[in-house]
Amino acid sequence: MNAVPRAQGLAAAQPAGTAAPPILDVRDVHKVFGGIRALNGLSIAIADGEIHCVLGPNGAGKSTFFKTLMGTDRPTSGTIHYRGSDITRLPAFRRARLGLSVKFQNIRAFSDLTVYQNLFVPLRRHHGVGEIPGRVAALLARIGLSGTETRLVKELSHGQQQWLAIAMAMASDPTVLLLDEPTAGMSVEETDKSAAIIRDLNAHGVTIVVIEHDMTFIRALAARTSVLHYGKLFAQGSFDEIAADADVRRIYLGSL
Numbered sequence: 001m002n003a004v005p006r007a008q009g010l011a012a013a014q015p016a017g018t019a020a021p022p023i024l025d026v027r028d029v030h031k032v033f034g035g036i037r038a039l040n041g042l043s044i045a046i047a048d049g050e051i052h053c054v055l056g057p058n059g060a061g062k063s064t065f066f067k068t069l070m071g072t073d074r075p076t077s078g079t080i081h082y083r084g085s086d087i088t089r090l091p092a093f094r095r096a097r098l099g100l101s102v103k104f105q106n107i108r109a110f111s112d113l114t115v116y117q118n119l120f121v122p123l124r125r126h127h128g129v130g131e132i133p134g135r136v137a138a139l140l141a142r143i144g145l146s147g148t149e150t151r152l153v154k155e156l157s158h159g160q161q162q163w164l165a166i167a168m169a170m171a172s173d174p175t176v177l178l179l180d181e182p183t184a185g186m187s188v189e190e191t192d193k194s195a196a197i198i199r200d201l202n203a204h205g206v207t208i209v210v211i212e213h214d215m216t217f218i219r220a221l222a223a224r225t226s227v228l229h230y231g232k233l234f235a236q237g238s239f240d241e242i243a244a245d246a247d248v249r250r251i252y253l254g255s256l
């Protein structure tokens with residue numbers, strides 16, 4: 001496992017044997033809110049095509065990390081590169097155009113609208129009206145909700161609503177999808193299905209970065225995992241390496 005000093009550099013942060021530059025390269029990012037250092041010199045490289053899990057105790061800076069990636073929060077200092085270009089100062093809408101998309105934890109589909117109507121709105125930003133029925137059908141197939149176009153969202157289960165929100169984030173055909181605790185509040189079966197959906201999206205070429213607390217889910221993804229603590233990279237490695245690490249267990253109070 002890469003402990004913090006070894007994980008700081010780009011080469012150390014890439015999976016062994018990969019020569020390709022990272023799709024996202026976060027270097028020494030700080031984000032200060034008044035007296036609070038939400039990010040305190042965070043460096044993480046995300047490899048093109050990987051699933052990358054991010055975990056850490058409450059307040060470790062995980063959501064702030066996503067917000068700085070998407071451009072909804074600007075770093076106080078440090079840089080973010082996307083495919084080798086510096087996007088640190090780029091506004092959120094330009095990052096979205098480049099291929100970044102996020103599903104924040106509190107983003108939900110509109111419950112009084114139909115599934116189709118919920119997908120229509122984000123799809124219309126990127127596609128002509130004539131293309132939309134086909135794209136809705138394709139997105140619903142990806143999340144296992146084929147044929148639900150006319151259902152009201154409030155009739156769907158919690159898990160189905162969360163998957164629909166993932167499909168909405170996929171409307172822009174992103175190259176990188178950021179998911180903030182996608183399995184929060186889900187049953188074991190829904191959590192398993194979420195892992196299958198995420199693996200399938202990844203198999204179709206989407207790089208996925210996922211913040212999670214659910215260890216069963218992270219284990220199921222079998223992805224490279226970064227642990228944040230006090231706004232820094234605390235540890236990085238395979239899930240098995242992370243789960244076996246005594247220092248990670250200590251900051252997680254033995255909850256792994």
Ligand SMILES: Nc1ncnc2c1ncn2[C@@H]1O[C@H](COP(=O)(O)OP(=O)(O)OP(=O)(O)O)[C@@H](O)[C@H]1O
Pocket residue numbers: 033036037038056057058059060061062063064065
């Ligand atoms: N807009 C803000 N204004 C002030 N403080 C903030 C702001 N956003 C985040 N913080 C603080 O920054 C720190 C990191 O917050 P962040 O939400 O990124 O952590 P997190 O790891 O996502 O936590 P959790 O697991 O509880 O969601 C916390 O101390 C938080 O209170």
